[in-house]
Amino acid sequence: MIVAALQRVGAVGVFLGRVLAQCAPALLRPRSVVHQVYNAGARSLIIIMLCGLFVGMVLGLQGFDLLQRFGSEDALGVAAALGLLKELGPVVTALLFAGRAGTALTSEIGLMRATDQLTAMEMMAVDPLRHVVAPRFLGGVIAMPLLVAVFNVIGLFGAQLIGVQLMGVDTGAFWSQMQSAVELDDVNEGIVKSVCFGVACSLVAVYEGYTAKPTAEGVGLATTRTVVISSVLTLLLDYMLTAAFLGR
Amino acid sequence: MKSQRSLELGTGLFVLLGFAALFFLTTQLPGSGISVGGAAGYKVTARFDNIGDLKGGSPVSMAGVRIGRVESVAFDSGDYRAVVTMRIDPQYNRIPDDSDASIQTQGLLGGRYVGIGPGGSENYLKDGSQIEFTQSAIVLESLVNKFFANFASKGSEGEKAQ
Numbered sequence: 001m002i003v004a005a006l007q008r009v010g011a012v013g014v015f016l017g018r019v020l021a022q023c024a025p026a027l028l029r030p031r032s033v034v035h036q037v038y039n040a041g042a043r044s045l046i047i048i049m050l051c052g053l054f055v056g057m058v059l060g061l062q063g064f065d066l067l068q069r070f071g072s073e074d075a076l077g078v079a080a081a082l083g084l085l086k087e088l089g090p091v092v093t094a095l096l097f098a099g100r101a102g103t104a105l106t107s108e109i110g111l112m113r114a115t116d117q118l119t120a121m122e123m124m125a126v127d128p129l130r131h132v133v134a135p136r137f138l139g140g141v142i143a144m145p146l147l148v149a150v151f152n153v154i155g156l157f158g159a160q161l162i163g164v165q166l167m168g169v170d171t172g173a174f175w176s177q178m179q180s181a182v183e184l185d186d187v188n189e190g191i192v193k194s195v196c197f198g199v200a201c202s203l204v205a206v207y208e209g210y211t212a213k214p215t216a217e218g219v220g221l222a223t224t225r226t227v228v229i230s231s232v233l234t235l236l237l238d239y240m241l242t243a244a245f246l247g248r
Numbered sequence: 249m250k251s252q253r254s255l256e257l258g259t260g261l262f263v264l265l266g267f268a269a270l271f272f273l274t275t276q277l278p279g280s281g282i283s284v285g286g287a288a289g290y291k292v293t294a295r296f297d298n299i300g301d302l303k304g305g306s307p308v309s310m311a312g313v314r315i316g317r318v319e320s321v322a323f324d325s326g327d328y329r330a331v332v333t334m335r336i337d338p339q340y341n342r343i344p345d346d347s348d349a350s351i352q353t354q355g356l357l358g359g360r361y362v363g364i365g366p367g368g369s370e371n372y373l374k375d376g377s378q379i380e381f382t383q384s385a386i387v388l389e390s391l392v393n394k395f396f397a398n399f400a401s402k403g404s405e406g407e408k409a410q
Contacts, residue, residue, distance in 0.1 A: 034259050042262035085273070146266020153269040179276075180307065187273050 015207050018129055019137050026134035036139025040101040040202075041147060047100055048093060052151035055088055056080065056158025063159070064167045073169050077178035080159035085182070085190040089152040091238050094197035097144060098230035102205035105136050106226040109209025110219035118210075133210060137202045144198025145191055152190065189245045196237055201230045289316060289337045290375035294349040294362070299330045300385030302351055302360040308334045310364045315340040318362060334362060336373070344369040348381035360385060 026033060063079040109132060112118050118128045163169045205226050212222035299321060308316040316336035324331050336343070346367030351360055364379070373379070 034256060037263065038255050038259040041266070042258045045262055045265070143262075143266075146263060146270070149266055149269035149273055153272055183305075184274065190273075191270070 011211075012203070012207055015210070016203055019134055019203070019206070022127065022130040022134040023138055025130050026138060029135075032131070032135040033138050033142070036135045037142050038139075039104065040097075040136075040139045041143030044097060044100045044143070044147060045150065047096060048147050048151050049154050051092060051096055052089075052154035053158040055092055055151075056084065056155030056160075057162045059083055059088065059155065060159035060162030060167070064163055064169065073163075073167070074173035074177055075181075076159070076163045076167075076169050077174035077176075078181040080163070081156060081178045081182050082186060084152050084155045084159070085186050086193075086242075087238070089148050089155060090190055090193040090197055091234060093144070093148045093151045093194065094201055094234040095231055097140070097147065097197075098201050098205070098227050098234070101140060101143070102201050102226045102230050103223045105140065105202070105205040106209040106212070106223045107219055109133065109136070109206060110212035110222050113210065113212055114214040114216070114219055116214070133206050137206050140202030140205065141195070141198045144201070145194040148190065148194035189241075192245075193238065193241050196241060197234050200233050200237055204230045204233060289335045290341070290373075291319065292334050292336055292373050292375075292377055292379060294332050294334070294379040294382050295324070295327075295329045296332060296349075296351060296382050296384050297329055298384040298387065299332060299351055300353075300360050300387060302332065302362070302385070306361050308336065308362045308364065310340070310343070310366070315343075315364070332362065341372060341374075343373045345371045345373050345377055346381070347373065347379060348383065349379045350383035351385035353386070 059080050060076065063076050063083070064073060067073050067075055067079060109118075112128075112132065118132065121128045121131065160171075160174060164171050164174055208222040208226045208229070212218045302318060302321060304318055304320050306318040307314045308318060316334050319333045319335045322331045322333070323329075332349075343364065344367040346369040348365045348367065350363050350365070352363045353360055367381075
């Protein structure tokens with residue numbers, strides 16, 4: 001059991017190496033990468049914006065309730081900004097990404113495997129890693145930080161909507177306290193996290209699709225595994241990255 | 249052909265939106281973030297005995313209005329004082345050169361900032377000038393210590409009197 005798990009991790013590592021080696025040639029054909037950025041990013045935009053708004057709004061509501069007990073409602077902007085930038089933005093976006101784009105990637109590649117398209121490409125000496133996997137992987141990695149940034153901005157406006165318009169926190173205090181408390185390092189932490197999550201989620205999605213059993217059941221199973229593994233990996237990575245950033 | 253075009257348009261829009269959001273987050277959110285258009289304004293220095301936890305990026309304000317930012321904090325080993333370099337926004341160019349600078353706290357637990365009180369001189373601060381009159385940060389812990397020391401000595405005197 002342990003040996004099997006170890007072997008799996010090793011296989012993913014080797015797979016990552018092979019995909020990364022194919023990324024440079026894939027970038028030479030930007031059109032396919034653009035297509036995948038559209039699939040992974042632009043198509044997830046609506047759900048990301050919607051969820052960002054609601055997460056921001058609930059953060060405004062909960063943050064206001066919590067801070068009011070200490071009589072420091074003015075710090076709502078800081079609380080919302082740090083919460084979104086450092087934690088909620090990257091993590092929630094990664095979870096949504098795994099559910100929205102990751103499953104699509106896995107089932108697409110898995111179906112190509114099941115219908116022997118990948119084998120056909122190999123027969124024609126066309127490397128499926130270069131032409132199918134690498135562009136999808138790159139598309140996910142590029143789309144993720146952008147999605148997180150959109151999520152954060154929408155979330156901030158959601159928090160502002162509830163905090164300022166509904167709860168009556170002063171607009172000036174909300175933004176100025178936020179600006180004086182948020183450091184560039186906090187923003188960077190969120191960006192680093194989003195890139196790491198992007199790599200992790202995209203890798204899991206393409207790996208599960210590529211190694212899916214070539215049956216209808218196998219593709220379904222692989223899609224489920226993508227969501228489960230991506231989510232667990234995201235939360236695990238999140239803890240490790242946070243510990244690393246705070247440990248400085 | 250049309251679908252290819254709308255796809256590329258959609259991707260372009262998405263990337264543009266993403267980068268606009270990233271730009272907003274890195275420039276607008278942190279006060280000490282990347283300043284667009286380079287650093288404007290003129291530099292003024294001041295020497296303090298104790299600056300508390302003043303950091304680069306802290307606001308410099310006059311009458312409660314932010315007029316600039318602390319650019320750097322250094323220690324002068326010659327006279328054991330802290331040298332604070334401030335960048336004042338260019339539109340505030342009529343600050344008397346005998347103004348005083350003090351380190352103050354926003355609220356009870358807020359961050360430190362440099363407050364500037366106007367002097368009466370006809371000459372104004374310019375790039376490279378130094379503010380001579382400074383007042384150090386009030387360190388809450390030392391105040392509390394002083395208070396308790398006073399309290400204790402008064403208490404023991406009272407016992408003697410009785």
